[in-house]
Amino acid sequence: MSDQPHLLYLAWGFPPAAKSCVYRKLATANAFVRSGWKVTVVTLTESAWRREQGLDASLSSLVDPRIEIHRLPLYREDFETDIRTYSELRAHQPGRWLKQHRKGDVEQFPEVVFGRWHDQLIEAVREIHDAMETPPDLLLTSASPYTFFAPALDLYQRNGLPYVIDYRDAWAIDILRDRPAFAPDSRAGLFEQELVEHATEAWFVNRPIRDAYAGLYPEAADRMHIARNGSDIAIGTNRIHHRTPNPEDGLTFGFLGTVTFDAHRMRALCEGWRLAREENEVLRRSRLVFRGHLGSGSALGTNAQAAVIDEYAEHGVSFGGPVAKADTAAVYESWDALVLCLVGGKYVTSGKVFDYVSTGLPIMSAHEWDHAATEILDGYPLWVRNDGVDAEDLAEAYVETVDRVLSATDADRDAAKRHADQFERYAQLQPAVDRLTEKFAPGLVDTELDAAALAPLESSPRGEDFHTESVASPHARGEQVVLMFTVPVPDVVRSQMRRIRDNGGRLHLIGPESAADDGLRDLADSVTLLSRPTNAVPVEGPLRKGSPRWARVVAQNTVQRAFVRRQVAKHGLPHGWWISTRRSTEAMRHLRDATVLTALDQGAVYPIWNAARLNAHAPAINGIGPTLDELGLGRG
Structure with missing residues (x-):
């Protein structure tokens, strides 16, 4: 062990992620480094947070510049809004795709959504650990997700590295419904038993959770501590x-x-x-x-x-x-x-x-x-x-x-x-930091801390890897934004659409007559309404009943309706809306000329997915919120 103890901190949410869990992890890392520890944080890349709830650039100035940060490219595929990346199954049957995706979540580790990161996370943390000039003396891992606990047990078994688990809430308890979250003999239960058995400490945010866990694992009760959240009054x-x-x-x-x-x-x-x-x-x-x-x-x-x-x-x-x-x-x-x-x-x-x-x-x-x-x-x-x-x-x-x-x-x-x-946040965490400092570096001089530890730093000499990714400047002016819908457009979406027009963008709406109303025409530069895919194909010019041409059109429509019904029955209504879209010359022209393609609802994803194959240059986006991000208009 070197004179300066070294903490490897696995913190899923860390600045500049706009997540409520970030404040605890930010304060924890700062408290350790300002108590004399070298701190290395492993977290997610900033682009991963853009898919979720975005970034808060103001948090970056609160990170002590002595903290070394490694950002991993772990992404939630279910939050992907780039329709061009979707498989045909996801575009066409999103519910079926998500069901299959969720099954894949738990193949590597028993946690829905995040379990699929297990192998990649283990490998990445091993590489970071092995490349360190000064090996860590302690690993701290903070949930959720609980998949972030896996590297702690792995490095303990592989390298003998002691670890502390910061549960924050509870894994074995459904804290919203006050019932067990999994059985003791389940995959999660067996993993947690081994995890708790070898942990140096386990932290919880309040006494009810700590006491409940002490009841589940009485042999580890003396290693279970309360580390509250707190007020960021600084x-x-x-x-x-x-x-x-x-x-x-x-x-x-x-x-x-x-x-x-x-x-x-x-x-x-x-x-x-x-x-x-x-x-x-x-x-x-x-x-x-x-x-x-x-x-x-x-x-x-x-x-x-x-x-x-x-x-x-x-x-x-x-x-x-x-x-x-x-x-x-x-x-x-x-x-x-x-x-x-x-x-x-x-x-x-x-x-x-x-x-x-x-x-x-x-x-x-x-x-x-x-x-x-x-x-x-x-x-x-x-x-x-x-x-x-x-x-x-x-x-x-x-x-x-x-x-x-x-x-x-x-x-x-x-x-x-x-x-x-x-309840000042650093005052809640400092006893835990002092306790671990005494255990792993008893000769380390105590550092006086107060609320000012959270005050913004004057500078952040980290280089380009630290700064948040730039947010695009508004550039809606001149953009030809095609917005497709298959159900009535909610008012909350309409208010976001107005922001695009107010910033100079041109809106072209495409959707079924059954989901449209007069108010849409006030929102857009053009509205192209689609008939139901099983409706007759319109013909140009007069059509006299009983004439040979009339007979041909009736026969063609009878065959066409039967074909479309079979297609919709087999492939679903989104496929039918794409058929209707292809019939509309006006709709196809707007889709080909668009600079941005947007699906406003799940039924519109498949038509936009197909349109993106015809228009190779326009971003194809799922949702109005991500469209505003694409145009640099933010998330207000």
Whole structure:
């Protein structure tokens, strides 16, 4: 062992990934390096995060420049939005393709989605380990995904490298449904038994999970520790200037974070807001704003939750897009109250609650009564606790929160901010770092740490491999964007389409008459409507019934309809829409002339996949959100 201990840290989410798990892993790496460790991080390439929820460039300045980072090209194929890369099966029958893909996920390792990375990840980490001039003294691996635990056990068995597993949540427990996630004698169960048996330590974010795991593996209980999430107060969330609430202008209620709750909960939030506005005069003038990340892959910004928000727009509900970590304090400063909507129960603390309590703003809960976040909220002077999560209960909470906003004093807000001091993120992690430092480098001089450890660094002397990939400048002007649909276009998608036109792009819509409405013509430069594929093929000129030409056309259409019905029955309706598209001279002209081809729904993927074979130059994209990225218009 060298004088300086060396940590190999497997961190799936790491800056500049726009993921909520990043903040814990960022602080962990910084805490080790500032306690005297050499730290080598293994994470994903930045382009992998673009497929999911994107990048937050502001996080990069928070990474200690002494940390060495290796980025692996591990991609989620199910989030791929480049239709040109799709197989015919995926383009034509996406549900069948995904079912087969999921079966392949668990062939190498028993974890859906990520298990297919197992072999590639093991090999990559071995190569990084073997190439190190100074071998690591300890490996720390953080979930999820739990596939990232596999290299820890591998290097322990291969090289004798000690390891620590940071579960964050729990693998063996379904924390949302409070039941076992797998059986002890399953592949996952047998792997985890061996993993825990040899681990130097195991970390968990709260006591309920830690105690549950101690019950599962009592022989390892003394090596199981709590390492909470915490408040990132060094970025200024505890120093925001509270604006004076103005009931005449109305209040702003805000939610900031990744929307992990489903559309049903989103509807309860929005319907509760509508009901509360009917009851409360101040709320009738107020706004409910969602900021953060909605959807991923082809559903980026346009998933079911986004559609619900759009549905309640007339009631003052809106989505304002993602927020860089560096800008969160400014966003909080513009709001009067925070809405804390969380999934799960006693096992789920969440990271969001820690930043919320640092603001000193009134916090309205919108989660289960026994949620683990209540432990953090207990004692917060401006907490409004909900009775339930249906619309009526949430409506009562909104009204009560109005009273709390208008009655709160400066002393209340100052006391609320002080409540967060005990949860500062580095203070939560430092005992674990000190414990491991004492074990692996007992002679290392302690380093004094405080919240300033998270402050942005003045410079990041890393070179090109550190900087985030450049985001394209807006270049929609002059673009000929063909958007194909096979079902009615949701309002949330239409609002994104307007952004393309507002930035100079020309929109050409192609889709069936049955899914169209008059509003589409106001959105696009042209709308080409397709008849059902089994309809008769139109003919030019007059056609006299009983004439030889009429007889030929009737015979041709009879044969054509029978053929198309067989094709649709055999291959599905997307194949039929491609037949209809080929019949339309106008549609084919737009597809050949397009500079961007976009499928707005799954039924339109196959026609666009075929069109991309005729138009070799235009990007072929699945979803309006990724199309905005292609045009440099961002994800707002």
